[in-house]
Amino acid sequence: MSGAARRPPPELARILFGGDRVLLVSHVPPDGDGLGAGLALVRALRKRGKEAVFAAGGEVQRCLRFLARPGEMDTSPSGPPGPFDVAVSLDSASQERLGELGSLCRRSRHFLNIDHHAGNRRFADLNWVDGASPAVGEMVVRLLEDTGIPLTRETAVPLYVALVTDTGRFSYSNTGPAAHRTAAALLATGFDPSEITDRLYRSIPEPFLRLTGLAIGALRRDAGGLVAHVTLTPEMLRESGADPLDAGDVVTIPVSLEGVEVGVLFRPAPDGGGTKVSLRSRRWFSVSDLAARWGGGGHERAAGATLPHPRDRARATVLRALREALEAGEGEPS
């Protein structure tokens, strides 16, 4: 990653803080990184007298809802009424992942794109992409610093959520000095991190725990044990009563199994037909390359795609590709 991407382009802050009506968006549904980065910017902008709102394009995961104060987040599929002076896409590698919000962004005077996916399609008017950053929340910390805007507890809490969730609580390989330095700067504003991790990780809804039980029962291995996978059926989702928005978190089960390099979750695609595939790897296998074959993407260790096939066919396709790639030793350290 070039050094240039480390600092935001100089025009970015000028455009962002120069608009009067600003729209912040992320992929739909947003995760902790997109939502946290967006709400921090909403607050920084409002403090400067701007009108700013985060559009989620639908409901967000329950464990993240504590972050937004009344009026800060719009959850309608097509977003709040425009037009906006500035729209900012956060944590989305392509405009397609913004769903209906993409056209709202296109209609605003300026369209900015802040992201840490190396394969970002640079779809906006001004794109700041830093594939080396652990989270868009970390990029927003740098943007605020660069602009001379001090961190406050109000901006630090959502940014901390962004960092904690995208680094897997400071455990994935994107956890380097930048993640910890940023965490230190955020914590210095004086909030209690245990309150946040209680909200994120110790507030598991019982139906989700039941789904986890069903998922463990459905755990399978492949590729000589290097792959573990789980397939969630509509029946399992119904029987457990789990919120479909939480279902993607089940992917931690297959990737946590001893000896596994790649963990895979297959589930009904949230927006109708097809099968959503979530991929996680541990040490050396690049799942973003694999996801890209089916029009998806992500990071080297966390990626996803939606296949237009029913689950049996989607699973056969993905497992075959994984077996071939793993047998070829793609990326394996010698």
Ligand code: 5GP
């Ligand atoms: P998840 O498996 O949690 O849905 O996503 C993991 C990572 O892959 C995230 O970085 C997410 O942005 C990316 N990702 C998931 N699904 C897709 C997809 O359909 N297209 C693209 N481009 N990226 C995806």
Ligand code: MN
């Ligand atoms: Mn992210």
